[in-house]
Amino acid sequence: MAHVFVYGTLKRGQPNHKVMLDCANGWAAFRGRGVTMEPFPLVIAGKHNIPWLLCLPGQGHCVAGEIYAVDGQMLRFLDDFEGCPDMYQRTAVQVRVLEWEGAGSPGDSVQCFAYTTATYAPEWLRLPYHENYDSEGPHGLRYNPRESR
Numbered sequence: 462m463a464h465v466f467v468y469g470t471l472k473r474g475q476p477n478h479k480v481m482l483d484c485a486n487g488w489a490a491f492r493g494r495g496v497t498m499e500p501f502p503l504v505i506a507g508k509h510n511i512p513w514l515l516c517l518p519g520q521g522h523c524v525a526g527e528i529y530a531v532d533g534q535m536l537r538f539l540d541d542f543e544g545c546p547d548m549y550q551r552t553a554v555q556v557r558v559l560e561w562e563g564a565g566s567p568g569d570s571v572q573c574f575a576y577t578t579a580t581y582a583p584e585w586l587r588l589p590y591h592e593n594y595d596s597e598g599p600h601g602l603r604y605n606p607r608e609s610r
Contacts, residue, residue, distance in 0.1 A: 487535025
């Protein structure tokens with residue numbers, strides 16, 4: 462079992478959350494909400510308005526997201542879904558717990574995998590950095606779902 466930190470379209474209420482619930486992909490259980498211990502640039506970029514966590518620890522904001530416990534099958538599915546290792550890379554990050562279900566408590570730190578990218582256009586560094594992603598947020602950059610591309 463591993464912990465995965467999701468900050469974009471895989472969160473509850475977001476367009477791709479359904480893959481986290483599909484048992485055919487493996488097992489995933491919501492464990493809580495948290496924020497990265499280190500700041501990262503979270504940008505919305507590309508023609509499909511995809512949220513990207515740039516692998517530049519120490520820049521940007523501490524990013525809010527959700528923590529899931531996943532089995533090996535789900536982790537392999539998420540690697541494929543996220544285009545790992547070409548589009549995103551699975552990166553170990555420390556996450557400070559804000560809300561936790563079960564053992565553990567707010568303020569604890571948990572190591573999670575997050576999908577970050579070290580491959581991006583230089584102009585992405587000039588985009589606004591977000592602390593929390595919502596596909597229908599005030600940024601006005603609507604995510605274009607995979608099934609619509």
